[in-house]
Amino acid sequence: MHFLKATITLLIPLVSATCTPWSTPGTCTPTSASCDFYTCLAGKSGCGSAGYELGYALPFCNAITAISSTLSPNGQTWYSDTKLCLQNALVTEASCETSCTDIYLNAFASHVPCYIDSGFCELSGADLKKFFGLVGVAGITSDDGFALFSTVFLQCIAKYQNNEINSGWTKWLVQTLNGDI
Template sequence: MVKPKKPIGTTAQNIDKKAAESAIFADSEGRIGLRIHAKPGAKKSCVVAIGESEIDVSIGAAPREGAANEELISYLMAALGLRKNELQFDKGAKSRSKVVLIETKRLTIDEVPLISATAQPELCDAYETVERKFNCGPRGYPLHFGLRNCLVFNNQTIIDKFTPKGREFVGCSTRCLVKSILNISEFSTSCAQVQEEAFKSHVDCYLNCDFCDVCKTEKLAFLKSYDWTDFLSFAALQQVFAIVRKCGVFGCFRVFDF
């Protein structure tokens, strides 16, 4: 059973007000703090979202006799490449809102968001949920485009083709697109509307996840990942042109600027 270690000093004295409200912060002693909202009882441990004030983490263990805490520590060790003695609970060991402190010289605060840059194929189940509601068929958006590409970009072999910055984009855009398709399914009345609205969401999700910067260094990874026949449809081309307008034709789309 993982027991909270006695904090070194008082957290409130080490963190300024702004940092105290952040999901990821650094204290005056150089430790990294993670403010976590734990969701035990999940099928698999993974980061669901990194918000401004908390990191939502699904935990693949029940909240009984410290099992969820053990699994959370094990997950953070694997995701961030840390040793057990480099992690400690500062508070919240017995609640769902927790603060975990990281004391190591092998990790910087800028690298922590990459915790979400691992394959999360379970997120792709959302497309099957939408398909069951609308029955668009094997050539419809939920299965043919949404699910298929979601699984491609949540294959660890594909993710490993990207740099850390690129992997962060993949995780961010996946979560954004999944959230969007679920929202779209709430108000749509037909498969055609699902497809139209879903393609529109690609533009916002890509831009909000910094595609214009990421594409400058990730061209080869994208080229090796996409099925380019997907871009033969009018709806997909509209999506591409919208992104090009925002990023600039000579920004990241110069073919020979690898």
């Protein structure tokens, strides 16, 4: 059901050319330097503490920002690029009146491409361990978390098998599963 909603939600902006600006003035500006974009969007949307912005994105963004200096240089680049990508994916929602459900669906639809395109598949095992330490078991096993990470893992394995990547945890996982290690 979430896939259908996400597909429909992603197609609606392509069909609709109208944008009703939020009544709250100002612009929410994506930046890899901070997590303030989510606070700005929450101020416009009114989704509150249970909305994607304050209930998921901001706490996670702040948590990984706090440990980002402990990531490898590759991990720091991935995090910075991913943070900016995830915020850029919600620029329309920051500009036009959007329901809390649509913000949530559009945000989660952006996670897989943002993670993959920013180099998640090539993170080191140490960086991956820190990342999943923050996400936690509940974040991985929730319906949305399981769908997200299953898709990410499958895409990473496909990228390795297609010789698009040759490093990081994906290489280790595939070699291990193949009995090469």
